[in-house]
Amino acid sequence: MQEMNIIVCAKQIPDPEAPFSNVSVNVEKKEVLVDAPDVISPYDENALEAAIRIKEEMGGKITVLSMGRKVADTVLRKTIAAGADSLILLEDPAFERLESRSTAYVLACAIKKIGAYDLILTGRQAGDWDSGQVGLILAEILGIPCISLARSVKIKDGKVLVEKTIPVGYEAVQAGLPALVTVSNEVGELRYVARTKMLGLLKRPMTIPKWGTKDLIDNVEKLSKLQLVEMATPPDMRRACLFIEGSTPQEKAGKLAAVFKELG
Amino acid sequence: MSEVLLLVETKEGLLDKKTLELIRGGSELAKDLGVGVSAIAVGSETGALAESIASYGLKKIYRLEHPLLKGFMPDVWVGALEWLCKQIVPKVFLFSHSFIGKEVAPRLAFRLNTDLTTDCIGLKVDPQDGLLIRTKPIYGGNAIAALKCAGLPQIVTVRKNAFEPVEPVQGRSDIIQMVPDLNEAMIKVQSLKTVPEQIVELDKANVVIAGGRGISEKEDLEMLKALAKAMSKSYGNVMLGCSRPVVDKCWLSSDHQVGLTGSMIAPDTYIAVGISGAIQHLVGMIRSKKIIAINTDPGCNMFKVADYGVLEDYKAFIPALVKKLEE
Numbered sequence: 001m002q003e004m005n006i007i008v009c010a011k012q013i014p015d016p017e018a019p020f021s022n023v024s025v026n027v028e029k030k031e032v033l034v035d036a037p038d039v040i041s042p043y044d045e046n047a048l049e050a051a052i053r054i055k056e057e058m059g060g061k062i063t064v065l066s067m068g069r070k071v072a073d074t075v076l077r078k079t080i081a082a083g084a085d086s087l088i089l090l091e092d093p094a095f096e097r098l099e100s101r102s103t104a105y106v107l108a109c110a111i112k113k114i115g116a117y118d119l120i121l122t123g124r125q126a127g128d129w130d131s132g133q134v135g136l137i138l139a140e141i142l143g144i145p146c147i148s149l150a151r152s153v154k155i156k157d158g159k160v161l162v163e164k165t166i167p168v169g170y171e172a173v174q175a176g177l178p179a180l181v182t183v184s185n186e187v188g189e190l191r192y193v194a195r196t197k198m199l200g201l202l203k204r205p206m207t208i209p210k211w212g213t214k215d216l217i218d219n220v221e222k223l224s225k226l227q228l229v230e231m232a233t234p235p236d237m238r239r240a241c242l243f244i245e246g247s248t249p250q251e252k253a254g255k256l257a258a259v260f261k262e263l264g
Numbered sequence: 265m266s267e268v269l270l271l272v273e274t275k276e277g278l279l280d281k282k283t284l285e286l287i288r289g290g291s292e293l294a295k296d297l298g299v300g301v302s303a304i305a306v307g308s309e310t311g312a313l314a315e316s317i318a319s320y321g322l323k324k325i326y327r328l329e330h331p332l333l334k335g336f337m338p339d340v341w342v343g344a345l346e347w348l349c350k351q352i353v354p355k356v357f358l359f360s361h362s363f364i365g366k367e368v369a370p371r372l373a374f375r376l377n378t379d380l381t382t383d384c385i386g387l388k389v390d391p392q393d394g395l396l397i398r399t400k401p402i403y404g405g406n407a408i409a410a411l412k413c414a415g416l417p418q419i420v421t422v423r424k425n426a427f428e429p430v431e432p433v434q435g436r437s438d439i440i441q442m443v444p445d446l447n448e449a450m451i452k453v454q455s456l457k458t459v460p461e462q463i464v465e466l467d468k469a470n471v472v473i474a475g476g477r478g479i480s481e482k483e484d485l486e487m488l489k490a491l492a493k494a495m496s497k498s499y500g501n502v503m504l505g506c507s508r509p510v511v512d513k514c515w516l517s518s519d520h521q522v523g524l525t526g527s528m529i530a531p532d533t534y535i536a537v538g539i540s541g542a543i544q545h546l547v548g549m550i551r552s553k554k555i556i557a558i559n560t561d562p563g564c565n566m567f568k569v570a571d572y573g574v575l576e577d578y579k580a581f582i583p584a585l586v587k588k589l590e591e
Contacts, residue, residue, distance in 0.1 A: 014403075016403070016404055016542065016543075016544060017540075017542040017544075018542075019540075019541070019542075019564075019565050020406055020541075020543045020546070020565055021565070021568075023403055023406040023407070023543070025406075025407045030409075032402065032403050032406065032407045034403065034406075042508075046512075099379045099413065100370070100379070100380070101373070101374060101379050101380075104374075124525070125525070127404070127544070128402065128403055129402050129403075130382075130383060130402070130404070130524060130525075131381075131382050131383075132366055132370070132382055133370040133373075133380060133382060136367065136370040136371050136374075137370050137371065137373075137374045139371075140371050140374045140375065141374070144452075145339075145452035145453050146338075146371070146452075146453070147453055148338075148366075148367050149367075151518070161456075165518060166363060166458065167363050167463075168458070168460045168461070168463060169458070169459050169460040169461035169463065170458075170459050170461065171455060171456075171457070171458045171459070172455075172456040172457050172458075172459065173453050173454060173455050173456060174453070174454050174456060175452055175453045175454065176452070179453075184518070184525075185508060185511055185512050185518070185525075186511060186514070186517070186518050188512060188513075188514055189509075189512040189513065224379065224413075224414070226411055227411055227412045227413065227414075228409060228410070228411050229397055229410040229411055229412055230409070230410040231407055231408070231409055231410075232407070232408040232409075232410070233407065233408070234401065234405055234406065234407065234408050237546060237550050237568075237569050238568050238569060239555065239568075239569055239570060239571055240571075241557070241567045241568065241569075241570045241571065241572065241573045242571065242572050242573070243567075243572075243573045243574070243575060244572060244573065244574045249576050249577075249580040249581045249584045250584045250587075250588075252574055252576060252581065252584075253581060253584035253585040253587070253588045254588050256556070256572070256574060256585060256588075257585060257588040257589050259556075259572055260495070260498075260499065260533075260589070261498075263532075263533065263554055264499075
């Protein structure tokens, strides 16, 4: 069986599960400030998990690509700890706040620079802007088959077989390689990475290439930035919570049952 | 460069309510731009669908028909819409932020050399330059961004409930049949089979009982099911839901997931068990009439948005509640 050369695109974002009280909006600067550590966008972790499972079955190599104004290898080394083979950071101030189409263009340039690949996996959408565009557009730019919302990804006889989540259940689809698949969380969460392993990796010297515009793009003018008109805070969601008091779970249960009855 | 276009969608073979919302949104924009609003019905047989939207004030309805457009194969749907846009050059193109819209709109925007904004909750025309100002929740809904893009057509996907559905009006739209230039070679992804599964339609529930990361064992979901059973005797349609971690663990299928990438629902009562309240989850259930949170962490966000809170371990509390309800 042929070994697979897989590229996983992973975005570094502020932890999307941070409590909403830790997120604030600077209306003047049109910025969102998240008081939380950076993580790998959750659906990209699902994509990495799908890649690792394929590698376990068939052998091969996983390259993780991450792009941003500033990306931290301390966050992204988790992908190596989980089972990826190499990491390439696409870093440049010009990569900040790009339209999805421009982000996909930079990724496509990096993938062309890498050269040979069989499969590209991305998360279905990033956990910060939730646009869900980059994977689909990347496939368009590269001119390869594109399958979205995968809940299972397998390789068989030189083809990618995907169970794709659809509104009524799932659809089994296939495409020739190379192909791009966007992965949904039904695939399953990224395997657990032991803390000791992670810490060991952080200390280990590792060559992590950093590519910027000069390595990838002949003309920065080709990149279009998001044109923000305004950044606002959302309507307040808070309600006055009435805590059900009682000395035992049973007592509280009785009171909540009474609340249900009252509500009808 | 003369119209606002929108894609018509169906649900279970009939016109989807989301399309009526799009028509309202599209009509408002068209009025500001001083142009008409038209719709596209895509498929292998679109006659009945076109008729079903012919009395909503649309100027034209394009029936984009081809044998390859049977079912939904993204490769040919994108090809067909690209073909049409190159013929009629719309100024604005609206999609629902639906399964189809999410897949087709990004690819179409790329092929038309324009930028797309997805999941918009508000749209208006900038009187200065005639471009759309697109309002979109980001960071799960923690902030609301308004942005503009330069290219044409101005293309967006629109979130459910962003506009009220349009009402029927006098008069009838012109229906135009078109056969796009498509061929088998455009199909890069082959569909092998569609497997229907029993899908939980959480938006039909009166009560949703949802478990989250705090549920420590898969078996504990049985407690929530027992509670659902006990409540269904008096409180109508009670369904089991969850937040994302439960689907990630493969304990429940994704149709149970409530939140930004799951269902967005507004039941009479929402009972959140062991859900801390990440914003991506809250946006899916915040419109519930009454919210009840059961959690061991007094500082968790779910209590901040709840009407009633129970500070207890679900393992002791849920069985006690089931017992009380059965008394």
